[in-house]
Amino acid sequence: MKYQPRVLIVEDESAIAELIAVNLRHNGFQPTWAEDGASAQRELDAVLPDVILLDWMLPGQSGVSLARKWRGDARTKAIPILMLTARGDEPDKVAGLDAGADDYITKPFSTQELLARIRAVLRRRAPEQVSDSVTIGELTLDAGTYRVTFQGAPLKVGPTEFKLLHYLMKHAERVHSRSQLLDKVWGDHVFIEERTVDVHVKRLREALGVAATMLETVRGAGYRITAQPQVSIQA
Numbered sequence: 001m002k003y004q005p006r007v008l009i010v011e012d013e014s015a016i017a018e019l020i021a022v023n024l025r026h027n028g029f030q031p032t033w034a035e036d037g038a039s040a041q042r043e044l045d046a047v048l049p050d051v052i053l054l055d056w057m058l059p060g061q062s063g064v065s066l067a068r069k070w071r072g073d074a075r076t077k078a079i080p081i082l083m084l085t086a087r088g089d090e091p092d093k094v095a096g097l098d099a100g101a102d103d104y105i106t107k108p109f110s111t112q113e114l115l116a117r118i119r120a121v122l123r124r125r126a127p128e129q130v131s132d133s134v135t136i137g138e139l140t141l142d143a144g145t146y147r148v149t150f151q152g153a154p155l156k157v158g159p160t161e162f163k164l165l166h167y168l169m170k171h172a173e174r175v176h177s178r179s180q181l182l183d184k185v186w187g188d189h190v191f192i193e194e195r196t197v198d199v200h201v202k203r204l205r206e207a208l209g210v211a212a213t214m215l216e217t218v219r220g221a222g223y224r225i226t227a228q229p230q231v232s233i234q235a
């Protein structure tokens with residue numbers, strides 16, 4: 001039988017939750033329903049879903065604070081989160097994405113739209129979740145286990161730096177401009193300055209330690225990871 005992705009629905013309105021669950025079940029998903037943050041947390045502690053549908057307005061902890069919490073937790077940070085918002089809540093959408101949601105969908109939505117969004121976030125996350133290891137020189141990144149090692153020794157890399165490093169290593173030796181990196185690493189929903197890239201490159205270099213020379217600044221062009229770094233490096 002084909003694998004049925006698990007979907008955790010966090011929604012306090014039972015009628016909406018039931019409707020979503022029925023539609024998901026009919027379309028090859030395994031839905032679970034939690035009516036608030038506390039019961040959602042119990043579900044997450046028991047079994048990790050493939051995607052979380054998270055209502056914005058919940059009793060107790062709001063959807064956005066839950067998204068932030070789960071993004072900050074090593075166990076749940078890779079699970080795609082699709083926020084459910086009310087029509088016209090533009091600032092909410094931005095705040096939801098800032099909190100770490102992958103996408104949002106505005107109520108009321110059609111089943112087809114919901115399924116399309118779920119499949120899209122699953123596709124986007126999938127390459128990072130499967131055992132996907134890349135090695136450049138003596139630097140290895142394993143996206144499946146969220147580990148980075150240099151000469152066999154583990155390095156501590158933050159989540160954004162990890163994504164940045166992953167992208168650079170998958171496209172090693174090539175120079176990437178700041179705007180390309182913003183587009184590929186941060187995604188098209190986020191509105192941030194190009195300087196942000198420099199900040200994360202700096203943090204990434206700190207995390208890389210002696211391997212930092214592999215992350216080169218190409219003056220006027222951008223950044224690259226190379227297996228054969230130049231002797232001196234411009235910060």
Ligand code: CA
Binds near residue numbers: 011012013057
């Ligand atoms: Ca609600």
